[in-house]
Amino acid sequence: MSIANAGRVLFGRTPKLTRNLAQISSLKFYSSQMPKYEFVKTEKVGENQNIAVITLDRMKGLNLLNNTVINEVNDAVFKFDKDDSVSVLILTGSEKAFAAGADVKDMQVMDYSQAVKEEFLESWTAISKTRKPLIGAVNGYALGGGCELALMCDIIYAGEKAQFAQPEITIGTMPGAGGTQRLTRNMGLSKAMEMVLTGNYMNAVEAEKAGLVSKIFPPDQLLAETIKLAEKIASHSPLIISMAKKSVHIAYETTLKQGLQFERTSFYGTFATADRKEGMTAFVEKRAPKYINE
Numbered sequence: 001m002s003i004a005n006a007g008r009v010l011f012g013r014t015p016k017l018t019r020n021l022a023q024i025s026s027l028k029f030y031s032s033q034m035p036k037y038e039f040v041k042t043e044k045v046g047e048n049q050n051i052a053v054i055t056l057d058r059m060k061g062l063n064l065l066n067n068t069v070i071n072e073v074n075d076a077v078f079k080f081d082k083d084d085s086v087s088v089l090i091l092t093g094s095e096k097a098f099a100a101g102a103d104v105k106d107m108q109v110m111d112y113s114q115a116v117k118e119e120f121l122e123s124w125t126a127i128s129k130t131r132k133p134l135i136g137a138v139n140g141y142a143l144g145g146g147c148e149l150a151l152m153c154d155i156i157y158a159g160e161k162a163q164f165a166q167p168e169i170t171i172g173t174m175p176g177a178g179g180t181q182r183l184t185r186n187m188g189l190s191k192a193m194e195m196v197l198t199g200n201y202m203n204a205v206e207a208e209k210a211g212l213v214s215k216i217f218p219p220d221q222l223l224a225e226t227i228k229l230a231e232k233i234a235s236h237s238p239l240i241i242s243m244a245k246k247s248v249h250i251a252y253e254t255t256l257k258q259g260l261q262f263e264r265t266s267f268y269g270t271f272a273t274a275d276r277k278e279g280m281t282a283f284v285e286k287r288a289p290k291y292i293n294e
């Protein structure tokens, strides 16, 4: 669904979203500041134009991944990461596929030494390093490297017809961009092992039940709902958002003791920021906070 249609879906729900619609429908495209990509579209949307939508667009919506696609995604993500006017990033695909995986025809002719020498997949996990919240809006297939790309997002919203799978085992290989690790951390040993060893598809309802996906929506409402979520997040301090995001991720990377210590230090750190002071003062004064990202 186009961003303009996403706006239409939201039309009339609330006065605020009605205002959003006007802005979403007359999108200010970002092309003047962003390079033209071959397989990726970028747009800034939302009432405050502070939500960046990065849309994969290759092979009639199948969105097969290769180094060029990944480099374009990385470039877009890190340009928005540095852009202070953007608070939240959304990564999405087509209604048919978020991404149907790596191009098997490219991999078929690759050998071990080439994979090692070229550090194949090194750049494929880069987006997980963005400081800003990255939300995956997944419609259709998220397979292999496409599933792994979704797993690098901080939150996944999915369309009711989304399908997740790691089918690498069916073509004589295994996940290489985080699937065995992130799936296991997200939904535990048994479900992750079943997916990785069988290549079986997991549908949207199962994925939500397993905790892989936060919420599911009719496909034509997915992007609109994801933008709504992004705008809610973007209404908070960007600085504190990045601190909180980092702290949640630390839960996956350290022991509980170290994670709790990191969280406490970060919490104390918020008391050194202008935005923490503004947030609490605004609450006491019964007004909306005005954050300055400091």
Ligand code: HXC
Pocket: 062, 064, 100, 101, 102, 103, 104, 105, 121, 124, 141, 143, 144, 145, 146, 148, 167, 168, 175, 176, 177
């Ligand atoms: C190369 C692919 C492809 C892929 C589809 N095609 N997926 N080519 N690599 N991953 C090609 C098909 O061969 C076909 O080409 C055309 O795209 C359309 O595909 P169809 O199968 O006709 O379409 P459809 O019936 O709609 O089925 C869509 C599909 C199916 C469910 C996505 O194509 C499929 O299962 N593809 C394989 C998906 C997969 O295994 N992904 C994981 C790859 S491994 P022609 O020439 O016949 O028109 C991976 C490892 C990553 O991602 C490593 C770490 C990052």
